[in-house]
Amino acid sequence: MVNLTIDGRKISVEENTTIMEAARQNGIPIPSLCYLKGINEIAACRVCVVELEGKNRLITSCNNVAEEGMVIYTNSPKVRKDRHINVELLLSQHDCQCVTCARSGNCSLQSIANDLNIIDIPFEKQVEHKPWNKNFPLIRDSAKCIKCMRCVAICDKVQGLSVWDAEGTGSRSNVNVSKRMTIENAPCALCGQCITHCPVGALRERDDTEKVWDAIEDGTKTVVVQVAPAVRTAWGEQLGMKAEEATIGKILDAMKRMGADYVFDTVFSADLTIMEEANEFVHRFTSGELKGNPMFTSCCPGWIRFIKSQFPHRVKYLSTAKSPQQMFGAVMKTYFAEKIGKKPEDIFTVSVMPCVAKKAEREMELFYEEYAGHDIDAVITTRELVKMMRAAHISPETLEDRESDSPMHAGTGAGVIFGATGGVMEAALRTAYAIITGENPEADAFKAVRSSGFNANDGVQEAELEINGIKVRTAVVSGLGNTRRLLEKLDRGEVQYDFVEVMACPGGCVGGGGQPIHDGEELAFERGKQLYRLDRDYEIRFSHENQDVLQLYEEYMEKPNSHKAHMLLHTQHE
Known part of the structure; x- marks a missing residue:
């Protein structure tokens, strides 16, 4: 067992437990967007950052393991500010058309933005719009994608089809059908697991x-x-x-x-x-x-x-x-x-x-x-x-x-x-x-x-x-x-x-x-x-x-x- 302190609470968890899981096991929820336990632990969204006492930079909780004697703050002023900026940056590349979205009311990004009381986006909007065959049973809306890579991970690691892949780098990175194929020609089984594991409305059924x-x-x-x-x-x-x-x-x-x-x-x-x-x-x-x-x-x-x-x-x-x-x-x-x-x-x-x-x-x-x-x-x-x-x-x-x-x-x-x-x-x-x-x-x-x-x-x-x-x-x-x-x-x-x-x-x-x-x-x-x-x-x-x-x-x-x-x-x- 490993002993640590999270938000003033002394807790014990099994060895190799992530900070996020340690907190959740003890009733301390840490927000996340890209995290899927055992499948997607890449800290792409950086919404799950926490403050580790003695360390200047914030660390991501989804892929850092709890260690003996750690003192963690999940909601310090530094954490709140950083988390606020990260979500605002995500929203600057998201179309935010919540009313007409299939996931309205059941969207992780929407929930986190509401929890953080984000009512304005200070950054320039840069939303990507890519054409898609709206007659295909599976619909992808690139303007809603937050590059969390969940669809890539679930299709690759669980379903073994690798229909989706990341392309580009930095702020210009995006997700698309792999190998420059169209969705009609890709080996998509239409299982829909990418839809049910997408945290937003970037993927949906027709x-x-x-x-x-x-x-x-x-x-x-x-x-x-x-x-x-x-x-x-x-x-x-x-x-x-x-x-x-x-x-x-x-x-x-x-x-x-x-x-x-x-x-x-x-x-x-x-x-x-x-x-x-x-x-x-x-x-x-x-x-x-x-x-x-x-x-x-x-x-x-x-x-x-x-x-x-x-x-x-x-x-x-x-x-x-x-x-x-x-x-x-x-x-x-x-x-x-x-x-x-x-x-x-x-x-x-x-x-x-x-x-x-x-x-x-x-x-x-x-x-x-x-x-x-x-x-x-x-x-x-x-x-x-x-x-x-x-x-x-x-x-x-x-x-x-x-x-x-x-x-x-x-x-x-x-x-x-x-x-x-x-x-x-x-x-x-x-x-x-x-x-x-x-x-x-x-x-x-x-x-x-x-x-x-x-x-x-x-x-x-x-x-x-x-x-x-x-x-x-x-x-x-x-x-x-x-x-x-x-x-x-x-x-x-x-x-x-x-x-x-x-x-x-x-x-x-x-x-x-x-x-x-x-x-x-x-x-x-x-x-x-x-x-x-x-x-x-x-x-x-x-x-x-x-x-x-x-x-x-x-x-x-x-x-x-x-x-x-x-x-x-x-x-x-x-």
Whole structure:
């Protein structure tokens, strides 16, 4: 232990603890902008400076370690003056258009400037404006960038893609797409982790809320909304709701109040995905088609973008099943359209997703019989959902629990855990077991595939399971940096698996790039626990027992992996 004094308080902390962490552990907050523990400790913003007794120059607290006998002042006149100037300099290169910023009210720079009572900027304004394709799902506003390098660090160290890089020097330094590429040509997976780790509004998702409002106002359109499992774990965070209050039923109620004609829980199409994917896995695994290679899940579009650009030789081992989002849209524009007597082109499908990559995935075209178009017409993130609720002046306390509409009403515990890393694998194994043995396993028989945390086993959860005497080697991985290391081991022959689940975002969809932003906090695994609690409380916990899914097959698809199912629910990865 190391003993030191901070603001007159004698404290003890473990060796190698930074001054900032030492202060925070003892209830003394030191402001910061660029700091991300273990990821970005470069003291670029210099907002975290403190005064060390006996030293003339101020030191940064984020990357200086607490030492025995130190006497630290975090808010001395010298510190306040220096911190004030540093933030003013940052604001001189920031457009300060807070009212029209996506992060207004949830911006670290805004908060610190308010705390320091900065009401005027004495320096000449020099704001950088660089053009950007506003149709791309990820938007960068160079005029808001404060050069904290967080996006560079998270993309490089956590996701392993190095899409962003610094260029220039000194006051002329800035952040841009690396290697002088455009964002369209860069290996961006659209995971959105750079968005959720940006302290300001320099990075955001493309706003698609107006597309939804336009469709709602168009009397010729039937607006059909689906809500992903992970959204229910997070949407209430922005509205001050407790987890148990922020139910899926209240989201459905909100969408109905906004004008949606039909509202559904994506848990239905998650169960549908499992029916297709589990049957596909059993066939490919038992027939020897995989030839010792694992079949990979295909639900995460960020992962699909990653494998196509980074490991194209592995694409043939992806499941051909579409994601639950796309399956939902395909069913809506065929089976459901017939049910309600509407033309497919008059149905406008909306997805509420925790993900930015889903905005790109919706571009996938649907070709079936006489109809050609898109499975999904618009995707909004969890953050955009809350914006729409606020725009509609919906008070959360007035919302009621609404049931999904029929006939895609039913859902299971297996479908709801899709939003957590390991959930797709566990749900698929429950059904694969039933396909092979003809009976259900214990609902929690495969909980060994559940991930135990961000840093456990480099983000990889391995399990060797036995089904009717057949050994199945599985791996679950989240975070693209972890995924790269796993695939490289596969290529070198160091590990062997039969079935692998990949989620682009650490912790899975619950930690997606479209979820509410809490600067400096990682909430994915806490949100994931909510989904497992919901699964535990579901009356039905197996996708193959979803009665509405079984009815869909009986009335329209015949059986899993039928010709019709392949036409609508599968795709060719290229």
